[in-house]
Amino acid sequence: MLYAMKNVKKRYEGRTVLDLEALSLGKGKILVLQGPNGAGKTTLLEIMAFLSSPTSGEMWFDGRKVDFTGNSLMGLRQKVVLVQQHAILFTTTVSRNVELPLRIRKTPKRARKQIVEDLLNLVGMEALGDARAHRLSGGETQRVAIAQALACYPEVILLDEPTANVDVENQMAIERTIRDINRTKGISVIFTTHDMIQASRIAEETVFLFEGKKARSTYENIFSAHMELDEDPWKYSVLQNGLRLRVQSEKLGRVRICIDPRAVRLSRSGSSEDNTFQGRLVQLADEENRVRAHVDVGMLLSVLVPKDVFSGMDLGVGDPVWITCPAESIEVLG
């Protein structure tokens, strides 16, 4: 196992932001940490990069227990490198930024030049070697940051939202680089993303996080709602846009609910069934054996439909549709 964790918790100002009972991540793979904002992804990456220590709990890296209080972290950081979300480069040229880890490791000058050239080639930034790093676009900065991280010759590379706020061209280049470094250099890659399609495209394994905890799957369609009384045990969950969903729950007042996209039914015609709403199909995406449909019902709802079922519906973007959210598709998160 590359990483193993037991009862790892991280608290900030009395608030628990990470609470993992057990987590194991394999070696040599491309792994994805998925979850909404505030799920604890960045906190977990920083702990895995040995930049932050857990408040409690134990962690093993490559079979060895990590001592967060000792001086061993410096040695461990030589094996793991983190590319932060919105990576920041030092105020110098692109080449010198990539060269920095080599200078830290006292690599001879002649070898440094060649390595920097190779790495800039790998991320497709060879033409901008002499450019000032702070003049690069977000996507270019991210690519240089990846090259800089690779100059550390790491065993593991951690990437925090590597394609957030990046245009499609840079996104493709980053994804290609992630695959390349994993396949050709055997580097384990762990990255976080909101993009489920990207996760399914690249990752061999996905870990879902929600509110600091490991979740059974990714929580999608998360909305703030207000629970109101109906005939016991039923309650109405009123969403911010006024949509009323009938759910079974003990809770009252302000809550967060999530609607499982796989359990939502999509159809061409309506029914009198509870939680059925009319909307418009606004986006379609191919996702392995399923189709992801985004339906506007006053808010955007993501729905996953098996491909064979979807093809029989003869639907296109812009068509009016009906969705039904069965009670079992709605989870009240508290």
Place this chain on the structure above:
Amino acid sequence: MDFFIDSFLSAASLIWSMDPEFLVVVYVSLKVSSTSTLIASIVGVPTGFLIAFTEFRGRRLLITILNTLLSLPTVVVGLFVYAFISRRGVFGVYDLLYTQKAMVIGQVILIVPIVTTFTIAAISRIDERYRKTALTLGANLLQTAWLILREARFGIAAAIIAAFGRVIAEVGISMMLGGNAKGFTRTMTTAMALEYDKGLFVLSVALGIVLLTVSFAVNLFFNYFQGKARV
């Protein structure tokens, strides 16, 4: 109006004539001010860095005290140092009073708070991601500190320039601890005060103009290198 024209003409004449006595005054001013700025930077920059980068009890109080010391009057520093280095003072045996060393001691006390507080401000503005990037790239604590200082270099340079500006323009410490001895401890500011006392206002203002010109030249020099480094 004639007064200012005469002053400008006298200033131009002073520079043009390269009068040895005048050159010594400028030399002493630059030497003492540069030495005290250098020493204050060696003390103030690492101190500012440590205060900005570490959490400890009383940190906020220390910053408040340092901020208060920014308005330290030169006469108070002069009196304070005088008490220590005068014949009857604790360090009286070293015979420091009315020497350039005494002036440097006083000036260092005056500007260490400037360098320190400005360094704290410069380091505090540096994005936290730089520290994390340096550490994750394998840098040790010293290398990380160096990389952060490098990012804050323009702010730190501003701190040093401000400190230099403060000491080259001060008169209280130079007068009280230097004694305005001709050829030894006479600086541009003490010379100006002397000329004023003698009623030679034109020469006094002319020296002021020279002081500003020298100050401007030093700032141009710093700005040139800042500009080259920034690109």
